[in-house]
Amino acid sequence: MIVRAIAVILVLELVACGYLFVQRAARPVPMLPEKTLMNPLFAEDIQPLVKQVAQTNNAYDWMRLGEALLGQGYYSHAELCFRRVLKLMPESRLAESRIAYCLERTGRTEQSSEIYRELNNSPDFSREAKREQMQALYELGRNALREEKMGEAEKLFRQNLGFLPARYQLSKLLIRTDRADEALTLINESLQQVPGSLKFLELQHRAFQQTGDLELAEQTAQLLERAQHTIPLHPGSNFIEPFRLQYGIDRHVEEFNRKIRNRSLPELELELVKLIDQLNDSPSTHRQIFLMRLLEVQHQQQLPRKMLETVQKLNNMGINNADVLMYRAEATGMRGDWNQAAILGRRAGSMSKAADMHQRLSDILLQAGKTEESQLEQALTYRLEAMEYYRADKLAEALDKIELAVKINPDDPQSWYERGLIQEARGERKAAQSDFQECLKRAPLHGRARQKLSVEPATN
Template identity: 30%
Template sequence: MTFAIRLLTALVLIELAVAAMFLASRTWRAVPVIPNQQLADPLIMPDLQQLAQAAALGTEGAWTQLGSGLVGKGFYAHAELAFREAVRQDRPTLPAQFGLAFSLDRMGRLSESDQEYARVATLPQTAPGDELTQYIALYAQGKNALRSEDQTSAIAFFRQNTNFTAAVYQHAKILVRSDRAEEALPLINEVLSILPYSLEFHFLRYRALKTLGRETEAFQAAAMVERSAHLVSLNYSTQYVTPLDRTTGAARLLGQLTEIAGNNDLARFDQQLREIKRLTDDQPIFALKVVDQQLLQAAIRKSDAQQARETIAKLRQRGMENEWILEAEGDIWQREGEADKAAKAWQRALLLTPNVSLHRKLAAYYGDDHPQDRDYHLGHAALLDGIAAYRKNQLAAALQPLRLATELLADQPTPWYYIGEMHFHLGQNRQAIGAYQKCIALAPNHSRALAKLDYLKATEKSK
């Protein structure tokens, strides 16, 4: 009897201990840890401290917000701890689970990160961006397999992820590199039917066709590369981190500045610019380059030459010299009636980055007194206008400024080359041949024009 009572008492004590441990595990809260570092941006650490305080108080979602803020600034080891606590304390969410996997990924702990990425797929979607997060998690597993040189597993992950364009690209690229270009082409063509101007897929199509020895089609694919643009984001880490970077520090204030700019409230915009500079103690922070540029433009808008010169002087003390500083300096000289000094500043800016605005300012400076110099700048402005229309896929609209450029820049082959490009892509082969011939007459070794001309002559002969 005594033994039974002792046994029962022992069982009760054990149950009480287990219950106490369980209760403690539910009520105990970890202490948030943030880096102890001095950064160029003086606003980052206070923002992170504020997020840490919210996490310590047990605010719902605060651990995830702290982890996100830490990831945004590259503190992955600290972010791991925050996301682990978020997963432990709160009901696991996609942002917390993905953040944990990503932090491990960035620290090179691929096996652990893959396990956490796999858990992302098991969680329910509760927000609009959750489906994309799951696609990215699966894509990350495929990329990790490539980093581990496990091509078979990588293909398996990418094949499961057909709704994510970047995964289709990686799958097709592996096939092309593995001498399976014929299998890759249907994947590539399907994406191009949806994104007809994707540079990534046109270049991949070119490589596939070249591998298969289909030279004519490969030439056509190469021609489309120049017309195309980067439309597919292949770097999921940048895609994930960039918005998180804007949650703390000066980047957070810049996000607010963008919202104000959208309302066209110039007075409030200028006020916010100055507030950002005050809060950051005028530190040379790379992210604030846009603030310096906007402060300079604001001073010029208000015809405040003294403020504009002070801003330029500060920038040059930091070792900065670029086209927008020089163009702004020229604008100040122009407002003060110093046309010659303005032109010199604009010409220096033009050497760094040719743009339509600078060419037009210089054309106005030379005017009727120097028609040759004026026409040189008007011609280059027209050429850049035509190329810009071409980049926007406005082929017919590009022809007018390009033709004007041929009149004003009679000795330049470039306008004729781009006129040939417009006609080539519009399917007007005879006009394209004529334009390429005029380009070659001015530049006999123009390789791209020669290649297009040979291709078109062969095409016309085969008809």
């Protein structure tokens, strides 16, 4: 009797084990990119996701793995994950939209458009669904553009005028097909919704040029210098950014950026050295970025020997830009050779129009005993800062800075010209004209100042 009971138990255990083995074997294994093609930090980060998928085989885990792959640009592998989600959860519109995006990114626009059409024809009338439909209709238009079906694209964008990116694409298409007058109506309506939009102002400038209205084109060109990005032209890809930041090297970058606030400089230096070592054999631009951050930390700690070692590593990678050269100049100066530092600093300054670069050059020249040259660099720094404020539409701050530049170096025609631009933007027409004249006194061949004085104020 006991033997029979034991036999029954053994049979049941064998059946259960067999069932579990067959079930586990039937679970699909995720297809991953070749390990040699992946950043080693990303390959390490997704292992828990791969393990979770193998254990649970549920839609949520497949979605997370797909999104991780999507964030790193592995579209074909991400697509397979999203198709698995759709198999486990056929009603998932999110999985469908992700598949459509992957198809679009890998050049299969016709298949992508089929899915977007289904999403656009949804019977759901909720606010979220309406937004999703507008997005799908926009992506359909973009796919038509990729396939060079201009008529179809125009029709789709016209159906979607409530969506600003579609309005932008239609305006662009109208200008390309010599219908600038019609485009201007759309552009002006759009600028009422998003004043100061960089992209719509660019289109307005092109449209005015096409219609031959050079006076209004000039006005728009001035506004463009202070315009901002206000509409996303690729809203379909905006969702990728969070996934990119959650895994691999980008996760380490984000963690490092959070640590900056609370860590001491030596601790940050050790953290950067560790990250750089991890990326030593990886073909990643992040190694260059981290080396530049390391230079900055070493500079703040006044460690010239270490700075020069880091500069050499960057030079060995073929990187010898203005920033690297300026750090080399500063390290050379810290070691006592300010004359050589001045030579290197001048070379770096000639390669850059960044205000902070010229401020650093001014400081080096002062240390080298070249006071007059340092003052001229300081004036240039103020002028460059003024234009940064000007482009950010902070005109009061811009005027303060340009006044300092003119005070230090009144012989610089460009300072007078740029002060004229700032005065013009502030509505001070007479003061602007006076500044343009002062520019021409010092540089009679200054073309843009001459143009400014020749253009009459617009009536509108």
